[in-house]
Amino acid sequence: MSGHSKFANIKHKKERNDAAKGKIFTKIGKELAVAVKEGGSADPANNSRLRDVIAKAKANNMPNDTIDRSIKKAAGDANSANYEHITYEGYGPNGTAIIVETLTDNKNRTASNVKSAFTKGSGNVGTPGCVSFMFDKKGQIIIDKEEYEGDADDLMMQALDAGAEDFSEEEDSYEVLTDPEDFSAVRLALEEAGIAMAQAEVTMIPQTWVELTDEKDIQNIRRTLDLLEDDDDVQNVYHNWNE
Known part of the structure; x- marks a missing residue:
């Protein structure tokens, strides 16, 4: 992330999330339910969106039986809540850009x-649209170097052969970027090759980053991000603050 490790940020995010794992699992459970309903199938083999959400669940260490229960519940509950996708865009301190993706029944x-x-x-x-033009929508796969013992060049060729757009090496991780349309195919190819992924999802990547030096601005943006992360309706938050 702008000169320092993307994976360090992901690990930091995971550590914060560990304290509220139940909340994370609830959010992913909601995504699984929506994937079953919108994809028209509870069988991952016939529902690429569901496959992708399952991969995200596993990257967040969601137990397999919890994943299975969520899918079965969604498939068998015709009266389950109808969630609507709503995206909000706005500004934090000093012109920082924030995108908030929600799934809500209210x-x-x-x-x-x-x-x-x-x-x-x-x-x-x-x-x-006020800030989304500052981001690129990409499939992003992060591979922890501690979890991958192979050669970096081999990994790069596997990713590019599967349809990835870009491959980069960080201090403690590898990053694979794809077009959103190619994400599922690339992720599946790496999964079938036995490559463990620390993160695998379609995300919004800032084109530029904003530095905040004023302590009050830093406190304010942290407050906004914490409140959004704690909201059960909020699925994803993207921003261009260089933490």
Whole structure:
């Protein structure tokens, strides 16, 4: 992430998430339910979106029986909540850009909570599209060097042969980037090759990063991000603050 390890940030994120694993599993469970409903199948072999969410669940150390229960529950519950995808965009301190992806069964509640999180961090929600042009939507796969004993060049060739756009080596990890449309195929090829992935998901990657030096600005953006991460309706938060 802008001159320092992407994986360090992911490990930091995972450590924070370990304290609230139940909340993370609940959010992924919701994604599994939506993938089953929107993909029209509870069989990962026939539902690429479900395969991708299962991979994300495993990267977050979600137990297999928990994954299976979530899928079976979604497949067997015709009266389960209908979640709606809503994305919010806005600004944090000093022009930092923030994108918030939600899955909600109550738009009013979600809108109010997201707006409150921005306001409490001295930011504001903007109009759709106000900051998303500052990000590139990409499939991103992170491989921990501690989990991969092979040759970096071999890994790069495997990724590129599978359809990846870019491969880079960091201090403690490898990063594979794909077009969103090619993500599933690349992830599956690496999985079938027995390569463990620390992260595998379609994400929003900032084109440039914003440095914050004022302590008050740092406190404010942390407050906004913490409030958003704690909201059950919020699935993903992307920002261009260089932590």
